[in-house]
Amino acid sequence: MTQRTLVLLKPDAVARGLVGTILARYEAKGLSFAAVDLRTIDGELADQHYAEHREQPFYPGLRAFITSGPLLAVVVEGESAIAAVRALNGATDGIKAAPGTIRGDLTTSGSRNLVHASDSPQSAAREIALWFPELA
Numbered sequence: 001m002t003q004r005t006l007v008l009l010k011p012d013a014v015a016r017g018l019v020g021t022i023l024a025r026y027e028a029k030g031l032s033f034a035a036v037d038l039r040t041i042d043g044e045l046a047d048q049h050y051a052e053h054r055e056q057p058f059y060p061g062l063r064a065f066i067t068s069g070p071l072l073a074v075v076v077e078g079e080s081a082i083a084a085v086r087a088l089n090g091a092t093d094g095i096k097a098a099p100g101t102i103r104g105d106l107t108t109s110g111s112r113n114l115v116h117a118s119d120s121p122q123s124a125a126r127e128i129a130l131w132f133p134e135l136a
Ligand code: CMP
Pocket: 053, 058, 062, 092, 110, 111, 112, 113, 115, 116, 117
């Protein structure tokens, strides 16, 4: 089934010059991009995007990081795109992420972990509507 999912190339990915490398991995898998936008977000959007994490002890640091500089918001489209992107991204913690995945190959961090992707059809719909209301 063709799906859309919301992907963020986080400020560490942009600052490290990894945008092309990461987007190429999605393209190589056969996925495509329905929308792409480079932007620096404010705390309000961070709070909405990460609503389920707001009570976590790590949230203040995550909020500061995700608002710290430009990120690339992308709507990725393709066959089983939600699962496909999460498989390509790898586990949240770069140390535990398998080699061959984006995080496994490109970061040792569990917080500055380069990418975010929607984890279900429900979160994809919510996140796409939040980041790209013109697509919802
Ligand atoms: P993401 O997929 O964007 O979803 C929530 C984010 O919280 C996650 O990637 C990490 O960037 C961050 N995160 C998750 N767990 C931790 C943790 N234990 N410490 C710091 N940051 C975390």
